[in-house]
Each structure stands twice: as structure tokens, then as C-alpha cells.
Amino acid sequence: MSSCSAGSGKSTFSKQLRVLYGDGFPEAERVKLRPNVYSNVRVAIKRLVRAMEKLGIQFEKEESKDLSENLVSVENGQHCYELCADDKLSLEETVAIRALWQDKGVQDAWEQRHLYHLAESAKYFLDNIDQISTETYIPSVQDILYIRLPTTAIEEHEFSVNGLTYRVIDVAGQKSQRKKWIHFFEGVTAVLFFTALSGFNELMDDDDKVNCLHDSLDLFRDLAYNKWLEQTDFILFLNKHDLFVEKLKTTSIKSCFPHYDGPNTPEDCTDFIQGEFLKRKPVKKTVYPHITCATDTNLMKTIISDVHNIIVDINLRRVALL
Ligand SMILES: Nc1nc2c(ncn2[C@@H]2O[C@H](COP(=O)(O)OP(=O)(O)OP(=O)(O)O)[C@@H](O)[C@H]2O)c(=O)[nH]1
Numbered sequence: 001m002s003s004c005s006a007g008s009g010k011s012t013f014s015k016q017l018r019v020l021y022g023d024g025f026p027e028a029e030r031v032k033l034r035p036n037v038y039s040n041v042r043v044a045i046k047r048l049v050r051a052m053e054k055l056g057i058q059f060e061k062e063e064s065k066d067l068s069e070n071l072v073s074v075e076n077g078q079h080c081y082e083l084c085a086d087d088k089l090s091l092e093e094t095v096a097i098r099a100l101w102q103d104k105g106v107q108d109a110w111e112q113r114h115l116y117h118l119a120e121s122a123k124y125f126l127d128n129i130d131q132i133s134t135e136t137y138i139p140s141v142q143d144i145l146y147i148r149l150p151t152t153a154i155e156e157h158e159f160s161v162n163g164l165t166y167r168v169i170d171v172a173g174q175k176s177q178r179k180k181w182i183h184f185f186e187g188v189t190a191v192l193f194f195t196a197l198s199g200f201n202e203l204m205d206d207d208d209k210v211n212c213l214h215d216s217l218d219l220f221r222d223l224a225y226n227k228w229l230e231q232t233d234f235i236l237f238l239n240k241h242d243l244f245v246e247k248l249k250t251t252s253i254k255s256c257f258p259h260y261d262g263p264n265t266p267e268d269c270t271d272f273i274q275g276e277f278l279k280r281k282p283v284k285k286t287v288y289p290h291i292t293c294a295t296d297t298n299l300m301k302t303i304i305s306d307v308h309n310i311i312v313d314i315n316l317r318r319v320a321l322l
């Protein structure tokens, strides 16, 4: 079994398997991931500040300007706060980050995040800066699920779900990494394909001329028609549904699909996007769609149980064909 498109939730799904069917991230493991949380916070605030420059947004408060200059100033080729130990957020840095995040200019840049690249989990971590910056901070399981750490190598994990052993191959979604995949897909029981519904008005991180959802649709078609995967069923995860619903309140999917003329409700838009994926597969291929929010453990428990039933079904059909 394996899974696909950058930042769409593949690794988060793997993490959920570990939460629900693995060791559940014991404290000793979570402590090790603390530097990743700090790094997510640092990257987020710097990207926000840089975006303000690009978008011509001014700071609300005079002192924010100095704080931001300090934050992104370069010293010996490194940003000065990066000189702080990775496993620590200094008091000075914390004060600066908190003040900047409260500045209306920074909040305006957050509102316009579809115009540049910013991980959605930025808000989750920046809102929690007080807790994260304490000396005794240990990331919670929820924090771990929100960490953005792009996969760069192919990762394999094994889990036992209801007596069945799963070997999950988690691949890197970035365009430059995709050519490494196909050998790993040969012989898998199912391809778990992840797409971020909320990517409909975003540009790709590694190619900012390409819309994320269009890229994902193209990738889906390529894989669905790939000759090595002719006999392989797909499970399609229409992920980041929570962010999608939020976005639809202010944005129409017409920005991505100019011909769409249905209502801008989550149900109609999800149905439409699901239809766009299903149009891009061979008639014979079975694709099982699921609407998901990979960071929601309760929901994913039900989804994983559905996936388990599908996998059992696929295996039974294969045996029957032998
Ligand atoms: N709000 C929300 N955030 C999500 C959801 N799924 C994933 N995320 C967040 O999105 C970010 C990217 O998720 P990953 O699981 O790392 O994405 P990926 O597909 O493995 O990305 P690559 O490894 O770069 O290919 C993480 O910060 C996750 O916490 C979701 O359904 N809702």
C-alpha cells in the first residue's frame, strides 16, 4: 500500500496510524520532535514578515518593525535567531514572535496567505506560542500531527490493523521527488492518493506557476493510467476538508474551475471536485473516495476502519481471481 502531492496529508495519515495502531508517540519520542515545532514557528513568522514586504502591508505598531528587523536580520550568513540553539526558543525571540503575531499587519498577511507559501499549521503554533516557549514544553500528540516537515526520502512503516499487517510506503509529494516513486508502487495492494481540497486557490511551493489542485488532478490521471498500476485500485483522500470549508466562506472554487456554476457550498463543491478526479481514471479502475481531515484522530479512526474493509475486499477479490 502506498500513498501522493506535496503537503496533502500523507505523512499525517501515517502519523494517525501510529497514534491509533502503533506506539502512539510516547513522551520520549515527542520530546525529540520539539525542535521541529520551534522550526515551524520560526519559519512561519519569517514568512509572514517577508510576505508583508511583498504585499506592501505596513506594521500596525512602530516597535513591530524593529522586532521584525531583528528577527530576519542576517549575521554571518545566518538569521540571528537561528543562532539560538535549535532546541530552545529564547525569551527575546518568544517576546518578538508573540508581539509580531498580534500586530494587525501580520494578521493581514495571514489573511492573504494564498498569495504566498505558508503552512496552515502556522496559526496553530503561533496561537500556542506561550505554551510552546515554556522550558517544560513537550509536544502533544495533536502538536505532532500539526508539524509540517516535508518528506524527502521514501519512508516505510508497518502496522497491524485488526490482524492484518500493513506496510505503508510514504512518498515525498514534491515534483522533484516524484520520479523516485514508481518502483515502490509495483505490487502494492492499493494506492492511497491524497489531495488537499483547500489547495484550490494555492500555488505550488516548488513551482509557483502551477495551481495545487490542478497539479494534483494531473498527477492523479498520470498514476491512474500508469501501466504498472493497471490492476491496482486507488483510495482517494479528499483531504483538508476543514480548511476547505473555511475557505469557501470567502472564496469561490471558480478561481480554480472557471466553468463551475453550481452553488459554493461545501457539499456541492466537494462533489464537483470528486467528480473531476473520477473523470481522470480509466473506466475499469475502481477508485474509493473519502472526504477527510487527516489531523482529526476521531474521524480518521472511522476512515481507517473503512480503508481496512476496502483492503480486505481487494485481497479477497485477488484471491478469487487466482
Ligand atoms: N487543518 C488541516 N491540516 C492538515 C490536514 N492534513 C494535513 N494537515 C497539515 O498539513 C501539513 C502537511 O501535511 P503532511 O502530512 O506533512 O503532508 P505530506 O503529504 O506528507 O507532504 P510531503 O511530505 O511534502 O509530500 C501538516 O502541517 C499537517 O498538520 C487536514 O486535513 N487539516
Ligand SMILES: [Mg+2]
Residues within 6 Å of the ligand: 010, 011, 012, 149, 150, 151, 170, 171, 172, 173
Ligand atoms: Mg510527507
